[in-house]
Amino acid sequence: MTTRGRGLHGHVLETLGPAIAAGEYPPGSVLRTDELAQRFEVSRSVMREAVRVLESMHLVESRRRVGVTVLAKSEWNVYDPQVIRWRLAGADRPHQLRSLTVLRSAVEPIAAGLAARHATAEQCAELTECALGMVATSRGHQLEAYLVHDVAFHRVILNASGNEMFARLGDVVAEVLAGRTHHEVMFEDPDPAAVTLHVQVAEAVREGDAARAEELTREITVGALQELDILAP
Template identity: 55%
Template sequence: MPNPPGAPSVTPSPTPSTPSTTPSTGAGRRREDVLDALGHRIVAGDLPPGTVLTLEGVDATYGVSRSVSREAVQVLGAMGLVTSRRRVGITVSERAAWNVFDPRLIRWRLDGAERDAQLRSLSELRAGFEPAAAALAAQRATAEQAARMASAVSDMTVHARARDLDAYLAADQVFHTTMLAASGNEMYAALADVVGEVLAGRTHHHLMPADPNPDAIEWHAEVARAVRRGEPAAAEDAMRRIITEAQEAQQTLAEQAGPGDR
């Protein structure tokens, strides 16, 4: 009986629950909206691990059909944020099960209260792998990549002199992104966004001196030179110095700003 005889399908309420919260979206973005909303809530701890939802609850909450909530939950499942079982519902997973390298998850955490903790994690991660990536880049960079790195250093010098921190940041990001791409390892290359976030976070949190340390710029230049000449050890050393300097400068400024800064 796929055809209900007497019921003429009145289409009760076309816009039931989206009176004010959907002003600008308006387009076919429902799934993305639900996904973002659920992701943010889980990451923020609003839905702590162990919380159980039901699909019915989700689509009631967000006023969407089951297809939409289902697909959103599906993606959350793929990121390890939830698991769903029959007769139980959708359970928020322990943090250990999360795919912490998923760019979307990283963005959610950077958006929320976890921002500082996430930046610390990313920063530590970067400290670990970037020297190694520099060494690889020195062995594998193309001439174009080496040139682009040198050019980025040049930009950094100019913008530092002008005290234009935003432009400096942009050049810095180009430098690191190019270096990671030049490493020839797709996985290092994929971490470019991570490094970009760390650099951006440092600048926007004012954990960066108004006058960028000339030594730091010189070390960037050293990395670029080492990459061009194909000297892995030199590139790795200089990159390590860059990171050490960044950590120390950051710590100094954090202490100056206030010990109880949180």
């Protein structure tokens, strides 16, 4: 699925990246390019390219006479989709999933409000279609099919907001929703109330009712927070 492994340098990244993201090398650890090149059985040039990419993600820092130093987590480019994927693949997964869910809860209501203002007729149609798809697959253990429509729904909202920063969070939301279905508690059919909320959001967007779209989406994200026991008492 995510195994693109474009070229040798890509293969190195897919091994070293997750390892660093999982915290296998504590901050301050020092690696040497030559040694890494030997370990991965690639030439120094290939290894250097991989290190450059890790450096651009602020996962490591390369300094002369010292080596390649692993940086503290607080330095990482945590919005880099690849970093997010690497972290979700490792031991940090639960923590990462919580952070992302909180981010979602901040962004999506505002995005829905904007979508109600800016959505095109086509986007409104897509949204309704997604919502109907969710209703149709909400019973009878069709969790995978339901997930597809759920992800599509939220993607349309984020895109329709007209804000490029929101639009680029589509992958993040997809990852969170998939995580919930595949790894977290989600044995039974989805909550009927949540399904209804999605239908109502689609309605509100179609009617251009920004305030209602925002409020309804807030209810959806509050539900997501509660599922992870992130309370708001």
